[in-house]
Amino acid sequence: VTLEHDLAAIVGGQHVLVDPDLRASYEVDWSGRFKGTARCVVRPADTQQVVSVLRACAADGVPVTVQGGNTGLVGGGVPAGGEVLLSLVRLDQLEPVDAVAAQVSVGAGVRLEALQRHAKAAGFDFGVDLAARSAATVGGLVATNAGGIRVVRYGSMRAQLVGLEAVLADGTVLSRLAPPAKDNTGYDWPQLLCGSEGTLAVITKVRVRLVEPSTERAVALVGVADTAAALALLAQARRRFTTLGAAEIFYADGLSLVRSVNALPAPFDDSFAAYVILEAFGNKPTDEILDLLSECDAVGDATVASDPVGRTRLWAYRESHTEAINTAGVPVKLDVCVPMGSLVALVDQLPSTVTDAAPSSRLIVFGHLNEGNLHVNVLGAGERAEAVTDAVLKLVASHGGSISSEHGVGRAKTQWLTLSRSAEEIETMRRLKNALDPQNLLNPNVLLPPP
Amino acid sequence: VTLEHDLAAIVGGQHVLVDPDLRASYEVDWSGRFKGTARCVVRPADTQQVVSVLRACAADGVPVTVQGGNTGLVGGGVPAGGEVLLSLVRLDQLEPVDAVAAQVSVGAGVRLEALQRHAKAAGFDFGVDLAARSAATVGGLVATNAGGIRVVRYGSMRAQLVGLEAVLADGTVLSRLAPPAKDNTGYDWPQLLCGSEGTLAVITKVRVRLVEPSTERAVALVGVADTAAALALLAQARRRFTTLGAAEIFYADGLSLVRSVNALPAPFDDSFAAYVILEAFGNKPTDEILDLLSECDAVGDATVASDPVGRTRLWAYRESHTEAINTAGVPVKLDVCVPMGSLVALVDQLPSTVTDAAPSSRLIVFGHLNEGNLHVNVLGAGERAEAVTDAVLKLVASHGGSISSEHGVGRAKTQWLTLSRSAEEIETMRRLKNALDPQNLLNPNVLLPPP
Numbered sequence: 001v002t003l004e005h006d007l008a009a010i011v012g013g014q015h016v017l018v019d020p021d022l023r024a025s026y027e028v029d030w031s032g033r034f035k036g037t038a039r040c041v042v043r044p045a046d047t048q049q050v051v052s053v054l055r056a057c058a059a060d061g062v063p064v065t066v067q068g069g070n071t072g073l074v075g076g077g078v079p080a081g082g083e084v085l086l087s088l089v090r091l092d093q094l095e096p097v098d099a100v101a102a103q104v105s106v107g108a109g110v111r112l113e114a115l116q117r118h119a120k121a122a123g124f125d126f127g128v129d130l131a132a133r134s135a136a137t138v139g140g141l142v143a144t145n146a147g148g149i150r151v152v153r154y155g156s157m158r159a160q161l162v163g164l165e166a167v168l169a170d171g172t173v174l175s176r177l178a179p180p181a182k183d184n185t186g187y188d189w190p191q192l193l194c195g196s197e198g199t200l201a202v203i204t205k206v207r208v209r210l211v212e213p214s215t216e217r218a219v220a221l222v223g224v225a226d227t228a229a230a231l232a233l234l235a236q237a238r239r240r241f242t243t244l245g246a247a248e249i250f251y252a253d254g255l256s257l258v259r260s261v262n263a264l265p266a267p268f269d270d271s272f273a274a275y276v277i278l279e280a281f282g283n284k285p286t287d288e289i290l291d292l293l294s295e296c297d298a299v300g301d302a303t304v305a306s307d308p309v310g311r312t313r314l315w316a317y318r319e320s321h322t323e324a325i326n327t328a329g330v331p332v333k334l335d336v337c338v339p340m341g342s343l344v345a346l347v348d349q350l351p352s353t354v355t356d357a358a359p360s361s362r363l364i365v366f367g368h369l370n371e372g373n374l375h376v377n378v379l380g381a382g383e384r385a386e387a388v389t390d391a392v393l394k395l396v397a398s399h400g401g402s403i404s405s406e407h408g409v410g411r412a413k414t415q416w417l418t419l420s421r422s423a424e425e426i427e428t429m430r431r432l433k434n435a436l437d438p439q440n441l442l443n444p445n446v447l448l449p450p451p
Numbered sequence: 452v453t454l455e456h457d458l459a460a461i462v463g464g465q466h467v468l469v470d471p472d473l474r475a476s477y478e479v480d481w482s483g484r485f486k487g488t489a490r491c492v493v494r495p496a497d498t499q500q501v502v503s504v505l506r507a508c509a510a511d512g513v514p515v516t517v518q519g520g521n522t523g524l525v526g527g528g529v530p531a532g533g534e535v536l537l538s539l540v541r542l543d544q545l546e547p548v549d550a551v552a553a554q555v556s557v558g559a560g561v562r563l564e565a566l567q568r569h570a571k572a573a574g575f576d577f578g579v580d581l582a583a584r585s586a587a588t589v590g591g592l593v594a595t596n597a598g599g600i601r602v603v604r605y606g607s608m609r610a611q612l613v614g615l616e617a618v619l620a621d622g623t624v625l626s627r628l629a630p631p632a633k634d635n636t637g638y639d640w641p642q643l644l645c646g647s648e649g650t651l652a653v654i655t656k657v658r659v660r661l662v663e664p665s666t667e668r669a670v671a672l673v674g675v676a677d678t679a680a681a682l683a684l685l686a687q688a689r690r691r692f693t694t695l696g697a698a699e700i701f702y703a704d705g706l707s708l709v710r711s712v713n714a715l716p717a718p719f720d721d722s723f724a725a726y727v728i729l730e731a732f733g734n735k736p737t738d739e740i741l742d743l744l745s746e747c748d749a750v751g752d753a754t755v756a757s758d759p760v761g762r763t764r765l766w767a768y769r770e771s772h773t774e775a776i777n778t779a780g781v782p783v784k785l786d787v788c789v790p791m792g793s794l795v796a797l798v799d800q801l802p803s804t805v806t807d808a809a810p811s812s813r814l815i816v817f818g819h820l821n822e823g824n825l826h827v828n829v830l831g832a833g834e835r836a837e838a839v840t841d842a843v844l845k846l847v848a849s850h851g852g853s854i855s856s857e858h859g860v861g862r863a864k865t866q867w868l869t870l871s872r873s874a875e876e877i878e879t880m881r882r883l884k885n886a887l888d889p890q891n892l893l894n895p896n897v898l899l900p901p902p
Contacts, residue, residue, distance in 0.1 A: 100791070145635050156633065158642075172875050180788040180853035181822040182607065184596050184646050185860055185871040186898055187880045191609075191642040195635050337631040340551070371632040402631035409636055420636040424623050428887070429638045435886035436879070447637055 003060050007042050007084070010052040015090070017041035026067060026085050027078065032330045034075030034411060038065065038085035045090045047165060047173065047204040054202065054441075055171040057084050063444045064169075066198035068140030069111060071132040073333050074410025076144070076197045076446045083444075088139050091204055097122035103162050105177055105207040108139025115208075124210035127154030131319045139203040145195035147406035149246045152370040153281070154211055156406070157194065163207035164190035168200075169437040177207050192432070197408050198443040200436045217245060218285035218306040220292075221314045222299055223272030227347045229298040230276045231340065234369050236296045237278055240288060245279035248318050249374075250366035257364060258317060261324035267317060268301040276369060277318050279311075321366050325377045331364075332385045334376040334392050338401035343372045346399055350376065350392065357391040358384035373405040393419055414449040454511050458493050458535070461503040466541070468492035477518060477536050478529065483781045485526030485862065489516065489536035496541045498616060498624065498655040505653065505892075506622040508535050514895045515620075517649035519591030520562060522583040524784050525861025527595070527648045527897045534895075539590050542655055548573035554613050556628055556658040559590025566659075575661035578605030582770045590654040596646035598857035600697045603821040604732070605662055607857070608645065614658035615641040619651075620888040628658050643883070648859050649894040651887045668696060669736035669757040671743075672765045673750055674723030678798045680749035681727045682791065685820050687747045688729055691739060696730035699769050700825075701817035708815060709768060712775040718768060719752040727820060728769050730762075772817045776828045782815075783836045784863075785827040785843050789852035794823045797850055801827065801843065808842040809835035824856040844870055865900040 008016045017023050018040045028035045039062065044050045057064050065085045067077035079085055091107035094114065098104060099122060106115055112126075112133040119126045128141060130148030140146070142164070146157045154160070163177040176190055193201055224230050230249050237244055251274050258264060267275070280289045286306045293302045305311045325331050338346050347365065354363045358381040367374035381388045389412075393403045397419040404413055404420070417426060430448060433440070459467045468474050469491045479486045490513065495501045508515050516536045518528035530536055542558035545565065549555060550573060557566055563577075563584040570577045579592060581599030591597070593615070597608045605611070614628040627641055644652055675681050681700050688695055702725050709715060718726070731740045737757045744753045756762045776782050789797050798816065805814045809832040818825035832839045840863075844854045848870040855864055855871070868877060881899060884891070 145639075147633055147635075151633065158639070168879070172879070174875055174879055175873065176876065178851075180790065180851070180856065182598055182602065182788045182819075182824050182856040183853035183871065184598075184857050185853060185855050185864075185868060186876070187643060187647055187651075187883055188596075188609070188645070189643075189876070189879060189883075192638060192640075192883075194639070196638055200638075337633045339631065368633075373633050400631070402634035402636060404636050405631065405633040406635050413636075417636060420634065422626065424625055425627065425637070425640070428619070428623065428625055428640060431886040432638055432640075432643075432883065435882040 003056060003062060004040055006056045007040065007053060010056065011042055011044045011049050015043040026070065026087060029070060029072065029075060029078050031073065031326055031333065034078040036079035036081050038079040039082050041085045041087055043087045043090050047167065050086070050167050050202055050204055051171045051173060053086060054167055054169060058170055058439060058441060061439060063441045066202050066443055068109065068137035068143070069132070069135040071136045072140065072144065072410060073335070073407045074404070074412040076408055076410035076443065077140070078411070080411065080445050086202065088204070089137065091139070094118045097124065097210065099123070102210045103207055104210060105163070105205060106138055107205055108137060108203045110138045112136045112138065112141065119210050120213065123213065125213040126208065127160050127211045128157055131322055138206045142194050142203055142206055143196065143198050144408045147368065147373070149248060149368070151368060152247055153243065153245050158191065160208045161190060161194055161206070162209055164193060164203060165205035166193055166201040166203045169439060169441045174201065177205060195408070197410065197447045199433055199447050200442065202442065214245070214281040216285050217279060217281050217311070218289045218304055219311045219314045220278045220289050220302050220304045221267055221317060222276045222278065222293065222302040223268050223270065224274050224276060224298050224300050226273050227344045230274050230369060231343065232298040233276055233296055237292055240292050241280050243280065243282040245281045246277060247370040248277040248367070249369040250275050250318055250321060254321050254364045254366050255317060257328060258320045258324045261327050262316070262320050264316065267303060270301055272300050275317065277314065318366065321364070325364055325379065329379045332378040332381050332388050334389060335405050335407040336376060336392070336396040336401055336403060337371060337373040337405035338396060338399040340372045342399035342401065346374070346396065349395055353391050353395050354378055354388055357387040358382070361388065371405070389416070409447045411445055414445070414447065417449055454507060454513060455491055457507045458491065458504060461507065462493055462495050462500050466494040477521065477538060480521060480523065480526060480529050482524065482777055482784065485529040487530035487532050489530040490533050492536045492538055494538045494541050498618065501537070501618050501653055501655055502622045502624060504537060505618055505620060509621055509890060509892060512890060514892045517653050517894055519560065519588035519594070520583070520586040522587045523591065523595065523861060524786070524858045525855070525863040527859055527861035527894065528591070529862070531862065531896050537653065539655070540588065542590070545569045548575065548661065550574070553661045554658055555661060556614070556656060557589055558656055559588060559654045561589045563587045563589065563592060570661050571664065574664065576664040577659065578611050578662045579608055582773055589657045593645050593654055593657055594647065594649050595859045598819065598824070600699060600819070602819060603698055604694065604696050609642065611659045612641060612645055612657070613660055615644060615654060616656035617644055617652040617654045620890060620892045625652065628656060646859070648861065648898045650884055650898050651893065653893065665696070665732040667736050668730060668732050668762070669740045669755060670762045670765045671729045671740050671753055671755045672718055672768060673727045673729065673744065673753040674719050674721065675725050675727055675749050675751050677724050678795045681725050681820060682794065683749040684727055684747055688743055691743050692731050694731065694733040696732045697728060698821040699728040699818070700820040701726050701769055701772060705772050705815045705817050706768060708779060709771045709775045712778050713767070713771050715767065718754060721752055723751050726768065728765065769817065772815070776815055776830065780830045783829040783832050783839050785840060786824070786856050786858040787827060787843070787847040787852055787854060788822060788824040788856035789847060789850040791823045793850035793852065797825070797847065800846055804842050804846050805829055805839055808838040809833070812839065822856070840867070860898045862896055865896070865898065868900055
């Protein structure tokens with residue numbers, strides 16, 4: 001009896017994909033950077049099936065790659081070779097919104113967009129949003145502690161997390177889905193699993209807090225002279241708005257690429273080196289944002305939208321970046337964060353750092369201004385991809401920054417983890433991994449570098 | 452060479468207390484419920500001394516009890532017998548406030564009141580406050596994920612935590628004191644240590660977020676007919692105030708005890724079954740609170756204060772509870788939380804539950820209304836203390852509540868942990884404990900029940 005036979009008995013034969021054609025879309029990330037061959041793809045329908053699948057794999061000592069919406073950018077959900085690929089997209093149950101607690105429990109495979117719609121239908125909203133909303137799953141968002149464009153207002157996924165259900169590699173089910181409002185009865189293992197990238201357990205169900213919906217909002221796209229001017233605008237915006245909804249930055253090169261790929265018009269008559277998107281919520285946000293723009297010297301030109309169509313049109317300049325970059329080639333994608341005082345220096349140093357490492361490459365930078373979090377994309381690095389990564393991450397570390405602000409470590413950055421974490425921290429992570437997954441079956445080669 | 456000799460060489464002879472008289476105040480909690488004999492008390496001055504002390508204890512296989520301000524209520528910082536008592540009160544460094552980040556790093560031994568003063572001197576405030584502020588240490592607050600009277604506004608200690616420095620039982624120093632604003636590079640061990648009650652590591656330094664100071668605030672003491680009326684008042688207050696600062700409840704028996712111990716005047720001409728303290732922040736809070744009181748049918752009588760002296764006078768009715776109860780005897784102290792929909796039933800069922808378990812005892816209940824978190828105090832239970840604990844905690848569990856909302860498990864509640872946590876969760880906690888402290892040296896017998 002083969003493992004595949006056991007797995008088919010658990011989830012049904014049609015949900016064990018062994019044919020290479022059927023497996024293909026699961027075996028490569030959407031940017032095309034990470035590929036691997038899975039032994040098979042298994043698609044369980046509920047927690048009990050996840051338990052049985054994990055027990056069968058553990059019995060045979062077969063490693064498991066855990067995958068949600070496959071929108072990750074560091075290869076964390078892509079097999080290295082020979083793993084059972086555990087796809088959680090069928091765990092897509094939406095439970096009724098608990099309106100009194102402003103919380104909801106959903107299956108790990110629920111798409112972010114479906115959660116957002118579900119929350120809105122009950123008069124709430126969800127605090128995390130990001131461009132991959134149509135495909136990213138809630139379980140993946142928790143496993144990677146996803147950030148996105150609302151961190152300035154609501155925090156990362158960690159801050160939304162109320163409770164979890166998860167399954168350890170040996171099939172043990174942990175459930176702390178609806179803890180009391182205050183509960184100090186031992187270790188907060190849901191917080192430990194958040195950001196652990198599938199290396200400690202398989203998340204099967206998530207309970208999150210919901211937020212009040214924002215009826216009025218206004219978006220401004222602002223052209224500015226440089227990163228320093230963008231920071232001056234941000235500082236003024238933060239003083240004015242207690243409810244700043246988003247603060248994003250991108251640059252002339254990115255705008256140019258986005259416009260050529262998507263045939264978008266120029267936002268302004270003049271060109272600027274940098275562009276900021278600000279979103280304001282709350283009471284008369286359009287008036288507030290217009291007042292801000294009129295009193296801030298850093299503003300070169302600006303356009304404001306308060307209606308949904310206009311807002312979407314302005315956001316498109318920022319949100320189209322990832323897809324436009326992908327259309328242009330297979331990029332090296334880095335996701336870094338430095339202290340605000342180092343942001344100008346980092347942006348100044350990036351072009352020469354990248355060009356020195358990969359002479360004919362093309363650099364596109366954008367990101368979340370409020371946290372000093374930049375997505376550094378390098379096209380055309382070719383065989384110099386590792387050299388570019390090494391140079392940029394060392395530059396970031398020299399500023400005391402993080403080598404991964406929101407994407408996680410995955411397979412892509414394990415060899416640079418020592419730039420952000422001490423040897424003692426990494427060894428402690430290993431001890432925790434070994435405690436929960438002593439056979440090293442869950443997402444091996446992800447997050448932790450080989451000993 | 453004895454261990455005491457080694458320890459004296461590390462911290463200086465005057466900071467190793469072996470004389471029973473000198474040890475005495477460390478060996479009993481302030482309520483008098485928990486006592487034990489330490490082998491000696493060691494008072495290191497810095498992280499390196501903590502490392503050396505832990506290494507010396509590990510070499511001899513001697514267990515360590517970790518103690519901060521010794522204000523805990525579950526015996527977590529009191530020795531069971533024969534441990535080295537590691538007192539962290541000399542780790543009292545206050546680093547300068549980082550005004551840009553609105554954060555500060557302080558030694559684990561810094562008292563809450565000192566942190567609050569330090570924050571205020573820099574134009575900020577700290578988000579956690581509780582009655583034991585003059586003695587409780589920041590390290591202890593993190594180790595127990597302390598709550599207090601500001602949870603409704605700022606969250607528990609977990610929500611204030613930015614970074615940590617801690618030492619494992621084997622002397623390994625973990626430092627993640629000032630992580631970048633966003634950093635997804637592996638397991639968030641600071642969140643794992645928060646609420647672990649000294650069983651996983653010794654916290655030596657803490658970085659916390661600071662909050663904007665509240666210039667205007669108003670306090671109302673409100674007499675109401677019962678718990679249901681208190682909840683109606685709370686619901687109306689939450690709709691009105693986006694910045695509700697506190698919502699506390701106590702009852703006629705508690706008021707009577709507090710008044711007799713502290714010779715306080717009656718707050719109102721009439722008596723009420725229950726009393727609510729509401730605190731409002733922000734814009735014209737006195738007007739807002741007066742409007743609320745005038746429109747809410749649940750209000751029996753009310754008095755409002757906006758000046759510091761008046762506010763302190765009203766808060767005294769609530770904050771004097773713990774000391775007044777202690778003056779009256781050695782209480783059984785329970786700290787529970789139920790879903791809001793069960794709070795009225797719990798309050799109704801508590802008197803008979805307690806009387807059935809300990810016929811001649813006296814029940815005093817008060818707590819944090821917003822989270823359904825009640826401090827259940829039973830005086831005069833005598834030999835029936837365990838029976839009372841068992842009956843109350845089982846009642847709470849029957850409502851789906853927590854057996855410890857903010858005090859933690861300590862030594863007091865390990866035998867009831869199964870009421871709040873599944874066998875699988877407890878076994879998982881054991882695996883984590885064993886990974887970081889395989890010799891079981893740190894706070895043995897605290898939090899986790901014997902296997």
